[in-house]
């Protein structure tokens with residue numbers, strides 16, 4: 001027993017020695033390892049610290065994909081500096097940024113730019129949960145487009161020259177688009193946008209059960225959304241405008257600044273001082289970075305159209321796409337030069353972009369306008385999804401995947417990023433409030449409408465949930481390319497700018513698709529006070545004409561609301577020729593699109609859209625009886641709501657109407673005539689806030705005013721036009737119901 005104990009005691013001390021030695025060795029080893037790691041990472045760590053100070057919520061997890069991406073973009077940044085030197089652009093800061101204010105949420109400015117358009121009070125927030133966010137897809141997702149005929153993609157616009165850089169790929173004509181059915185079974189299981197959890201097994205099961213899925217074969221694996229950003233560690237953290245901070249021009253340069261302003265109707269001079277690849281704050285709601293998307297997202301062609309765009313903003317737009325898009329999803333960037341006059345947008349631009357193999361440039365040989373320019377870009381696009389952007393934007397981190405994800409899940413969805421604001425004054429990048437949707441008020445005026453806290457709560461919405469929009473702002477969106485052509489693309493008869501956002505929005509909703517704002521996708525945009533380019537014809541007339549085309553094709557009987565809100569003059573063909581609409585009307589029939597009434601009921605029920613201004617009986621205060629029709633003749637009788645012959649409408653075109661007949665005049669006597677929408681047709685002012693005679697029915701005829709009056713007679717009362725008399729009760733009229741002022 002004792003020798004055994006001794007033996008154990010001696011081996012105990014050996015064991016103790018071995019233990020102590022290994023601890024010392026381990027500590028030494030760790031110290032050496034730390035030293036070498038520090039060597040490698042010092043620069044990176046420093047940059048990260050800087051970055052983290054200014055940008056919160058950025059994801060720095062480096063994946064293998066991100067590593068390749070960062071390597072690629074370093075090369076590109078160098079090229080970008082080199083080449084930009086040649087065209088007199090200084091990408092590093094000359095002035096120091098203002099360090100005091102972080103470029104974050106700016107509620108004051110919220111309505112500023114995208115949001116300067118104040119939503120009319122009539123456009124209330126949505127009330128119907130069914131039509132709210134993501135609650136009832138089946139309501140709005142018409143399957144009618146299933147039978148839509150294939151629509152050939154528009155051929156490359158006439159007079160188009162296409163340049164392809166560093167690519168063996170020639171510009172081919174697009175093959176005819178195969179029709180893809182917009183079937184229920186074409187939709188994939190969403191990977192639970194808000195949550196981190198997805199069930200790939202569930203997705204695979206869905207796929208197996210459903211062998212008729214034809215679009216994007218579903219491989220159900222998912223990944224956390226990529227937060228790739230080549231600018232995450234900017235070379236010059238002190239550069240002007242870096243991190244999207246507001247910047248100022250020193251007072252001695254203010255003359256230069258003012259001189260350059262009109263080149264773009266924003267601070268062009270300041271923009272030139274800001275790096276083309278500046279970092280901007282990640283404005284996504286916090287939960288977005290943790291969301292997952294499918295691995296098999298479709299690729300996209302990013303199309304940027306421009307006419308006389310400012311050099312620095314055009315390049316910053318392109319770099320932001322290159323720097324913050326996953327390379328495998330970015331098929332190409334197509335720049336469509338809409339016959340710009342500025343010389344730097346020709347050879348200089350070609351030369352610069354030759355360094356970026358993904359960038360292609362189309363120089364149009366004739367001014368086509370934004371709408372046809374986009375179609376020229378789409379016609380040569382090779383990606384599965386078209387992503388349209390303006391030429392003065394900055395795409396934010398993680399902007400692309402959430403858009404493509406929505407389209408991957410349902411190819412009839414049109415996905416729009418939240419449009420953050422790049423200040424036209426100090427070029428700062430500002431986050432806009434979440435929970436905003438695109439709406440319109442009469443006469444087709446675009447605006448933003450904030451969802452109330454109450455609505456958000458009631459619908460259990462998170463800040464990352466897609467928001468269904470009655471209309472899109474127009475400049476920035478992604479759409480499945482085949483779906484775009486299936487819808488007949490844009491109306492090519494729309495000129496220059498304006499109304500195209502309404503056209504595509506109505507077309508998408510009414511012909512089976514949906515429009516959504518995706519809060520996890522953010523793109524900054526410079527909102528300008530004026531369009532800096534020329535309109536070949538009068539600007540106002542161009543926009544009005546575009547809107548009238550949209551109203552005629554899509555608004556059905558509601559087009560009277562459009563004309564009745566200040567656009568009556570457009571009804572006169574001589575004053576405004578809105579062109580041939582037959583193809584657009586045919587297209588709508590071919591696609592079996594739903595009615596505008598359906599759109600109002602299901603997509604935008606909050607809009608006040610009474611079809612008439614007033615309706616019911618037309619009561620005369622002096623005679624105390626009502627207007628009626630018998631055998632096509634107007635006369636008076638005791639008021640009786642049950643008699644259809646006494647029912648009249650007071651329309652948006654200010655006609656007094658019963659079915660197809662309108663109250664008109666013939667040598668002073670009032671009669672019924674078939675209604676005409678001509679501007680010259682007789683129309684009546686009534687209850688107008690501007691009129692001194694609100695109770696009267698005042699006819700405006702050839703510049704003269706006259707009032708509807710009934711002369712009491714023992715036989716037949718006479719209805720005629722008389723000189724207006726404020727006090728006469730025989731000139732005062734009342735409809736049973738009033739729906740609008």
Ligand code: UDP
Pocket residue numbers: 304305306307308309338368369370371373389390391392475496497528531532533
């Ligand atoms: N644009 C174009 N051709 C035109 C008018 C506009 O290519 O005839 C381009 C313009 O350069 C910009 C985009 O279309 O990139 C949208 O125009 P803008 O920014 O003026 O519209 P907004 O943002 O004010 O709605």
Ligand code: MN
Pocket residue numbers: 390391392475525526
């Ligand atoms: Mn714009």
